[in-house]
Amino acid sequence: MAHLLIIGGSDAGISAALRAREVDPAMEVTVVVADRFPNYSICGIPFFISGEVPDWHDLAHRTASDIQAKGIRLLLEHTAQAIDPAAKQVTVLDRTGATRELPYDRLIVATGAEPARPQIAGLDLPGVYLLRPMESAFRLHRHVRKREPRSALVIGGGYIGLEMVDAFAHLGMSVTVVEYMPSLMPTVDPSLGRVIGAEVERHGVEVVTGVGIEQIERVGDLLAVRGTGGFQARANLVLVAVGVRPVSGLAAAAGAQRGIRGALRVNQQMETGVAGVYAAGDCIETWHRLLERYVYLPLGTTAHKQGRVAGENAAGGHSTFAGSLGTQVVRVFDLAVARTGLLETEAAQAGFDPLAIELETWDHKAYYPGAHRIHLRVTGDRWTGRLLGAQMVGHVSTQVAKRIDVFATALFHGMAVAALSDLDLSYTPPLSSPWDPVQEAAQMWISQRQGRHGT
Amino acid sequence: MAHLLIIGGSDAGISAALRAREVDPAMEVTVVVADRFPNYSICGIPFFISGEVPDWHDLAHRTASDIQAKGIRLLLEHTAQAIDPAAKQVTVLDRTGATRELPYDRLIVATGAEPARPQIAGLDLPGVYLLRPMESAFRLHRHVRKREPRSALVIGGGYIGLEMVDAFAHLGMSVTVVEYMPSLMPTVDPSLGRVIGAEVERHGVEVVTGVGIEQIERVGDLLAVRGTGGFQARANLVLVAVGVRPVSGLAAAAGAQRGIRGALRVNQQMETGVAGVYAAGDCIETWHRLLERYVYLPLGTTAHKQGRVAGENAAGGHSTFAGSLGTQVVRVFDLAVARTGLLETEAAQAGFDPLAIELETWDHKAYYPGAHRIHLRVTGDRWTGRLLGAQMVGHVSTQVAKRIDVFATALFHGMAVAALSDLDLSYTPPLSSPWDPVQEAAQMWISQRQGRHGT
Numbered sequence: 001m002a003h004l005l006i007i008g009g010s011d012a013g014i015s016a017a018l019r020a021r022e023v024d025p026a027m028e029v030t031v032v033v034a035d036r037f038p039n040y041s042i043c044g045i046p047f048f049i050s051g052e053v054p055d056w057h058d059l060a061h062r063t064a065s066d067i068q069a070k071g072i073r074l075l076l077e078h079t080a081q082a083i084d085p086a087a088k089q090v091t092v093l094d095r096t097g098a099t100r101e102l103p104y105d106r107l108i109v110a111t112g113a114e115p116a117r118p119q120i121a122g123l124d125l126p127g128v129y130l131l132r133p134m135e136s137a138f139r140l141h142r143h144v145r146k147r148e149p150r151s152a153l154v155i156g157g158g159y160i161g162l163e164m165v166d167a168f169a170h171l172g173m174s175v176t177v178v179e180y181m182p183s184l185m186p187t188v189d190p191s192l193g194r195v196i197g198a199e200v201e202r203h204g205v206e207v208v209t210g211v212g213i214e215q216i217e218r219v220g221d222l223l224a225v226r227g228t229g230g231f232q233a234r235a236n237l238v239l240v241a242v243g244v245r246p247v248s249g250l251a252a253a254a255g256a257q258r259g260i261r262g263a264l265r266v267n268q269q270m271e272t273g274v275a276g277v278y279a280a281g282d283c284i285e286t287w288h289r290l291l292e293r294y295v296y297l298p299l300g301t302t303a304h305k306q307g308r309v310a311g312e313n314a315a316g317g318h319s320t321f322a323g324s325l326g327t328q329v330v331r332v333f334d335l336a337v338a339r340t341g342l343l344e345t346e347a348a349q350a351g352f353d354p355l356a357i358e359l360e361t362w363d364h365k366a367y368y369p370g371a372h373r374i375h376l377r378v379t380g381d382r383w384t385g386r387l388l389g390a391q392m393v394g395h396v397s398t399q400v401a402k403r404i405d406v407f408a409t410a411l412f413h414g415m416a417v418a419a420l421s422d423l424d425l426s427y428t429p430p431l432s433s434p435w436d437p438v439q440e441a442a443q444m445w446i447s448q449r450q451g452r453h454g455t
Numbered sequence: 456m457a458h459l460l461i462i463g464g465s466d467a468g469i470s471a472a473l474r475a476r477e478v479d480p481a482m483e484v485t486v487v488v489a490d491r492f493p494n495y496s497i498c499g500i501p502f503f504i505s506g507e508v509p510d511w512h513d514l515a516h517r518t519a520s521d522i523q524a525k526g527i528r529l530l531l532e533h534t535a536q537a538i539d540p541a542a543k544q545v546t547v548l549d550r551t552g553a554t555r556e557l558p559y560d561r562l563i564v565a566t567g568a569e570p571a572r573p574q575i576a577g578l579d580l581p582g583v584y585l586l587r588p589m590e591s592a593f594r595l596h597r598h599v600r601k602r603e604p605r606s607a608l609v610i611g612g613g614y615i616g617l618e619m620v621d622a623f624a625h626l627g628m629s630v631t632v633v634e635y636m637p638s639l640m641p642t643v644d645p646s647l648g649r650v651i652g653a654e655v656e657r658h659g660v661e662v663v664t665g666v667g668i669e670q671i672e673r674v675g676d677l678l679a680v681r682g683t684g685g686f687q688a689r690a691n692l693v694l695v696a697v698g699v700r701p702v703s704g705l706a707a708a709a710g711a712q713r714g715i716r717g718a719l720r721v722n723q724q725m726e727t728g729v730a731g732v733y734a735a736g737d738c739i740e741t742w743h744r745l746l747e748r749y750v751y752l753p754l755g756t757t758a759h760k761q762g763r764v765a766g767e768n769a770a771g772g773h774s775t776f777a778g779s780l781g782t783q784v785v786r787v788f789d790l791a792v793a794r795t796g797l798l799e800t801e802a803a804q805a806g807f808d809p810l811a812i813e814l815e816t817w818d819h820k821a822y823y824p825g826a827h828r829i830h831l832r833v834t835g836d837r838w839t840g841r842l843l844g845a846q847m848v849g850h851v852s853t854q855v856a857k858r859i860d861v862f863a864t865a866l867f868h869g870m871a872v873a874a875l876s877d878l879d880l881s882y883t884p885p886l887s888s889p890w891d892p893v894q895e896a897a898q899m900w901i902s903q904r905q906g907r908h909g910t
Contacts, residue, residue, distance in 0.1 A: 011889060022902070044884045047823055058822035061889070289879070301882045304889045308876070322877035329881035338881050367513035368502055401886040402857030405893075408879050409864040421763070422777035424744070424863050426784035426793050427756045429499050431856040434466060434516070434759045438860075447477070 001028050004314050005090060005102055007080045007250070008110030009033030010040070011300050012281025014062070015307030016108045016314065017072045023315040030073040030102065032080050032092055037134045038064055043300050045137045046160070049144060050167035056138070083107065083254035085274045106276050106314040109251045109264065110307060113244035113282035113298050118155070120240070122216030127223050128238045131160065140239070149236030150174060153225055155213050157184035159330040159337075161241035162200065166333055168239075169203050176206040176233055178225075180242075183209055187328070188339050188377075188391045191358060195375055195393050199335050208233075244298055246283045259285045260296045268321045270310035278314055280306035289323025290341055290388065290411060291350050297324050327408045329401040336396045338404035341389025341411045344379050355382040357448050359441045363398035365429040372398050376441040378407075380417040382449060387417045390441070399431070406438050417445045457482050459769050460545060460557055462535045462705070463565030464488030465495070466755050467736025469517070470762030471563045471769065472527045478770040485528040485557065487535050487547055492589040493519055498755055500592045501615070504599060505622035511593070538562065538709035540729045561731050561769040564706040564719065565762060568699035568737035568753050573610070575695070577671030582678050583693045586615065595694070604691030605629060608680055610668050612639040614785040614792075616696035617655065621788055623694075624658050631661040631688055633680075635697075638664055642783070643794050643832075643846045646813060650830055650848050654790050663688075699753055701738045714740045715751045723776045725765035733769055735761035744778030745796055745843065745866060746805050752781050782863045784856040791851045793859035796844025796866045799834050808837040812903050814896045818853035820884040827853050831896040833862075835872040837904060842872045845896070854886070861893050872900045 004020050006013045009031050017029045031038065037060070044059040053059060064074055077095040084090070089101045115130035117123055123130075127149075129140045143149065152168040154161050157179030168175045177184070177200065183193030184200065184207060197207050213227040222234040246263040248256070256272040256279065257265040264284040266272055272279050281303035285294040302324050312319040329338040347354035356379040362371045374394035380387050390407035394400040410420060420442035427434050435443070459475050461468045464486050472484045486493065492515070499514040508514060519529055532550040539545070544556045570585035572578055578585075582604075584595045598604065607623040609616050612634030623630045632639070632655065638648030639655065639662060652662050668682040677689040701718040703711070711727040711734065712720040719739040721727055727734050736758035740749040757779050767774040784793040802809035811834040817826045829849035835842050845862035849855040865875060875897035882889050890898070 041820060041822070041884060043882070044820060044822060047884060052824055053822045299882075300889050301879065305877070305879075322874075323879075325879040327879040327881045329883045329886060331883055331885045336883075336886060340879065340881070365496060365499065367496070367499060367508045369507055396885070397852065399854045399857040401881045401883070402854040402861065405878070405880045405891070406857065406860045406864050408881070409861050409868075412878055413864075413868045413870075419777075421760070423860070423867055424756065424760075424778075424780040424782040424795065425860045426782045426795070426856045426863070427498070427754075428784045428786055428791075428856070429496060429502060430786045430851070431784055431791060434755050436860070 002105045003028045004106045005104035006031045006108040008112055009038035010112050011303035012307035013110035014039040015304045016311030019308045019311030020315040021070050023312050023317045027315050032075045032078045034079050035133055036076050038074055040134055046163035046167045049141055050170040080250055085254050108310045108314055109279040110281045111247040111283045113246050116243045116245045118242050120213050125218055128216055130240050151235040152237050153233055153235035154239045156241035162332045164239050165205055169205055178208045178211050178213055180212045189343055192375055192391055192393050196332055196337055199333050203333050248283050263296045269313050270306055278310040280310040287323045289325055297326055325408055325411050331396055334396055335393055336400040337393050338400050339391040340404050340408040347379055347388045353382040354379050355449055357445045359444050361437050361440055364431050365433055368429045374398050374437050378441045378445050380445055385416040387411055387415050403438055417442050457560045459484045459561045460559035461486045461563045463567055464493035465567050466758035467762035468565035469494040470759045471766030474763045474766030475770040476525050478767050478772045482770050487530045487533045489534050490588055491531050493529055495589055501618035501622045504596055505625040535705055540709050563765045563769055564734040565736045566702040566738045568701050571698045571700050573697050575668050580671055580673055585695050606690040607692050608688055608690035609694045611696035617787045619694050620660055624660055633663045633666050633668055635667045644798055647830055647846055647848050651787055651792055654788050658788050703738050718751045724768050725761055733765040735765040742778040744780055752779050780863055780866050786851055789850055790848055791855040792848050793855050794846040795859050795863040802834055802843045807843055809834050810837040810904055812900045814899050816892050816895055819886050820888055823884045829853050829892050833896045833900050835900055840871040842866055842870050858893055872897050
């Protein structure tokens, strides 16, 4: 009986385990999990901190017993120390400090990512938090509940930073967010970033952009934070959310190649090139479907897909990862912010001839109560007419998340912007317009392109 | 200067006029409108009746002056009497009873549809209503506001019938809905129809299915309604919503061919075959992209698209209608009900080997507050694996309308059900799951298909 060993019990690892058992119910599958929290939704941590999810147990995508019921063996609180690809075994350390060798026929490395530690003095002071793994979330949760801090400063205005800003504000804290780039949420264009900034400020949060934090010091009960341009602020706690970096050392030591930001190199079958060793999730480079090259783009959705591909292939199947488009959505206060594909700047860097338009329109017929404005930004290639990307910001009720998915599905198929008008999308006055905002934006893009051609 | 004449000022006609002026700003465009209400959203009538849209003027997609500002001439309260394709002119009757001839270079027939009149005795009694055109909506609105009827009986449990049921219930009336088929909303499968039935009953509406209405009589202040199987009921007013039929006589008299249910035959360029004469909207047969044949499938979204194609081509452009997938959504009380593509029965009739699965799941991570259940039904071809259709019912907040659009975009491209798992769809816990319900359903379909193959 073939034995599949998986290192890592988060999205990619558990997806791989489940898929392998589906494809080959006879396969023996063991997952080595560093902590006691297999298959936890780390995307849910901000809502646990805010209290919207009171019980952290609910953050599990599946419980350990759900996973075990699928015939998967979980080794909790075991840390992989070394991979020996020649002997096909992995050395693991258990909670008692004992090590042992686990043999494998196939191995999947799903070691994930860890928070990036920026060059800031004072990161290890009490009251300064980074958000992964679950244990650090527990520490922050205890701090917030027991010591009732009045103020928080969040370093990083990307999607996790803003979710935490929202969580702290939800708790009634006075919040400041500091972003190094000129506008919040640098994963969308600055014009939409400003819409987000206005929403964040509307909820009483101080927004500071274009400032790099350099130092954190303790001053009595407070943390004193200093940054570029003379920036100074004080807060009871500081949260750092400036991205993540892949955990790839273990596989690299066993001969796997590393690429962008040290992430593991794999092919679209999730093979590392080391015989019998696959990798998936936040520890690897991701194939970008539109750029047709590898990027580092760690997302939970992608980790699930890559895990599924790795699990299927490790179990003898033939699956290929179709590629990422970088589709993402985040809720920030009353707004949903979504994007897919490329920004105008990214498209230009990739050699496209991007044209971007921006449209503000209603999510549904304005005559029907409850209509909200949506901001859309659509980028296409001026020369070929091909859709390259879309961004959207709108009230959380405006179906922005699934409207971006229409763009994502169109991008998947390499559609032309003009062809979006041909899509047979649903309409009823309380939920859309006869031309959905997606199509209205496409038609604006076409007019703009023709206008520019004409001049 | 070329002159484009358009008969009909609803969705198709006005879309055609606008597009023609965009493509050729020098083109002279005249629209003959039978009433005083060009470009009204007839889909909005139920919300005007319910009072959710207090002012009927708001139902205009655009005002007459918006349209005229685009350089389009409107002839309101003019009725086309005859088309002379040899002389290239149309005889119109104005409100004074005078007739005159309007010459054209290109003609677009967009005469729309009228409510079907079922074989029921008593349809012309006072208190019995059909819902188009705007004038009949005004009469019903006056009845409801001035005479404050306590009860309504709606004949037809399709999407317009149910929107009117919702409207009457919103007004506090006692409502009965009678559907001839075994479940409400026969455009979705009975299992989902039953979910809708339960929602309608939860709002105090009496649901009667499997009954054909035969007779309406006046008995004092009430209308007495009789149907098959001994059905009897009384109500202050009766609304009939059993579908529409194309208004195609005018074009047929000028030599245009008619097909299914008397709808005009056109090609995908919207040409009728009569030189210089195009047709679009609810008066024509519609190309079905999946069935690859013509059907009668009148929808506002389709009328807009066909009008756009006709307008572009009449102005010298080269546009092709990409076909309909029958995508639609309707809000019924707190539910959104959506479909695209084929039902299992329709797929079997068309020669496919359909396999349908049904899934009930959460619209977003259940740990985040406000999660609701969604019912999905996905149909694919067992032999080729191709996606054939999808249906969804869920709370109006569950993005069902735009989730069906992901299926619609996939169908547009002839995707396999299995490939839906490859789509890079957006995720954040308050709005979805790492595998969107669309993908969860696809994965269930794949398992089911493999299971059946295995037996």
